Amino acid sequence: MAQGTHGDAAESFDPLRPRLIRVAYRMLGSVADAEDVVQEAFIRWMGADREAVREPEAFLRRAVTRLCLDQLKSARRNRETYIGPWLPDPVVDEGEEEEDVTLPLMLALERLSPLERAAFLLHDVFGVGFEEIAATVERDPAACRQLAARARAHVREARPRYRVERQRGLEIAGAFFAASRSGDMTALGAMLAQDVSLHSDGGGKRPAAIVPVLGFGQVMQVHKALAVLFGKYGSTLVRVGLINGLPGFVTREADGELQTTALDIEDGCVTGIYVMRNPDKLRHLH
Template sequence: MTPAEEFEHLRPLLFSIAYRILGSVSEAEDAVQETWLRYEASPTRAASPKAFLSATVSRIAIDVLRSARVRREAYVGQWFPEPLLTDPYEDPARAAELADSLSMAALLLLERLSPLERAVFVLREVFGFGFGDVASAVGRSEAACRQLAVRARRHMDAGRARFAADRRERAELAERFFDAFREGDFDGLRALLAADVRMVGDSGGKAPQWGESLFGAEKVARLVTAIVGPFLRIGGVVETREVNGQPGAILRDRDGKVVNTLALDILDGRVQTIRAVLNPDKLTHLGPVANAWAVVRETNRARRR
């Protein structure tokens, strides 16, 4: 294969590595493009294009993450990763690790790690790279990488829920949830929510919040039933989709523009967390973005009729 063909063959893997390190679709795409420029400019052919390109995109992503962490500390409100609908990289042998590492919950746990720990965890635990390749990618010794991997795994394991939902059970519960969601069925929603359910949004100060962080089945069910009915009456659409490998939805206005995304954490037969991304800067890769302020104003007018 030509260098360009080798790169295109590996592009899905490179994006998937960069996205998990960065939690940003746009930054991951930029990191992949910069990787190509460096690969194209290299005067020699790599013995292993996969190892070379994976190391290059990881180093670029680590550098970007270091500067991004400063911006995230000053971020207005709760920071969530940019929602991803489809992971371009598929590997049946590591399907479980890939799906688990893509969830909003896992990416938020990764935010607690240092950039080096995060990169080592992603390369080793998610994509199964040997420690030699991991060491080359992050510029540390194999022994140091083993220590980084142990620390990262300890942090990740401590933050994970103890019992993951069966994928089919999770899909069935999510279908019932969104049926009740569209119908404004208060009792139906409340029955599917954990008693201590959280509904949290990321607007970045650039979009309205349909309620700040809410806790408890009663409050969350009441807010949803108060808003979704009027939203649908003004032509809004709730489009169920997988969001970061989890059950979720895209809410669109009457023109099909994206208002926000929702992602559900489901455990022990209940919805534990609902995460909404409303920041328009994080939605542009999904298509044209709605004026959420205008949508909320119209929804509120419909509520009062």
């Protein structure tokens, strides 16, 4: 293909790439897979009759969504054999923009069918009309409205009712790091809700709990044991920031690998702790 043609395609595609990656990542929960899907959409864009496309963003969003729907079929099979809890790849945001799709919501999306997930994300998150969604998923608009409504009912509880103020959330995250690494169990316990849960994703590549740890007492027991290891081997803070829309922090652990910890906070108390240890899902952070 002529270089000029490639250049023309890239010139119109590149400004849309960040938004397309946002769509793909929220569909798939994987940074690498999202980038692969968007690259495949670019290849299709190079081969398309671009002069005949009236709305490039709608055309490319449709292509990305369809590629994601295909990918989700194989992803579901892979999740069935995944070792331990599955968490989406962590995305660390240092900017001021609030994230509309937080980690608990992404986990709730995992329970939807691929079509429900697409309809909900495109309409409720990205503001796409049902006519375009219908053309994308090859259903009529009324059916797409039903898909979005069913999805909305399923994920309603996962949407934050009282979003913690950003700076306050980051302060809690910093205090959580300090207490958990120093072994100050009194300070740590004061931050935890009674029904707190701990979810750690090692993917079978690094040590992590095979099932979620539920309840104040159990989570405190885990952190007491971890504090001994942190005291012996160390754990270095890399940065505090928003991780998938939740306050949290990135650390470098004793094995030299990165780790992310995201905190779901309600009424000033930590209700959910999400720890990513799978090195495959942390590679993009390096």
